[in-house]
Every structure is written in structure tokens, then in C-alpha cells.
Amino acid sequence: MPKARRSLPPLEVDTVYQAADFRTFEFAREALTGSIANLRLHLKNKTIIELPTNDEELKSLLLSLCSAFPTTAIDHLEKRGWVTRTTPAA
Numbered sequence: 001m002p003k004a005r006r007s008l009p010p011l012e013v014d015t016v017y018q019a020a021d022f023r024t025f026e027f028a029r030e031a032l033t034g035s036i037a038n039l040r041l042h043l044k045n046k047t048i049i050e051l052p053t054n055d056e057e058l059k060s061l062l063l064s065l066c067s068a069f070p071t072t073a074i075d076h077l078e079k080r081g082w083v084t085r086t087t088p089a090a
Contacts, residue, residue: 008049019043 011017021044029037034055041049053061066073077083 005050019049021045 019041023042023044025042026040027037028040028050029035036052036054037058038050038052041051043049074083074085078085
């Protein structure tokens with residue numbers, strides 16, 4: 001179980017930080033509701049970084065991931081029964 005929540009120390013402006021010990025992430029809300037959700041980054045040392053995000057930011061992430069992995073995105077939607085692939089008309 002993680003220790004109490006703490007804020008990150010001040011980060012340097014205009015700097016990119018890389019979490020070299022990244023393990024996995026999770027989404028901490030079931031559905032888009034207009035409220036703030038957290039993307040939780042889990043590091044190998046058991047640190048969890050919570051990134052508050054809103055629906056528009058999540059939709060932007062969704063579109064970016066679908067563009068990067070279109071076949072995987074379509075396969076996932078088909079497996080869920082949310083879309084059916086059709087053959088183009090001849």
C-alpha cells in the first residue's frame with residue numbers, strides 16, 4: 001500500500017522528465033462524466049504518479065493512440081461488439 005499522497009517538488013520550467021523505471025498505468029474512473037479523472041503511472045519502485053485529466057484531454061489521448069495503433073483499436077472495438085467491420089461495396 002502506498003504511503004500518504006504528496007505533491008511533486010517544483011519541476012524546472014520547459015524541461016522534459018523521463019521515468020526510466022515506468023512499469024504500467026491505470027485509468028482511475030469508469031466512464032467519461034465531465035469530472036476530473038486520474039491517469040496513474042506506476043513505477044517499478046512502487047511510486048504512483050497521478051495525472052489529473054479531463055474528458056477533452058482523454059479524448060485527445062484516445063485519438064492519438066488510435067492513430068498510432070489503428071488495427072489494434074479496431075480489433076478491440078470489434079471484440080467488444082461496439083463496431084462491425086464491413087466490406088467496401090464492389
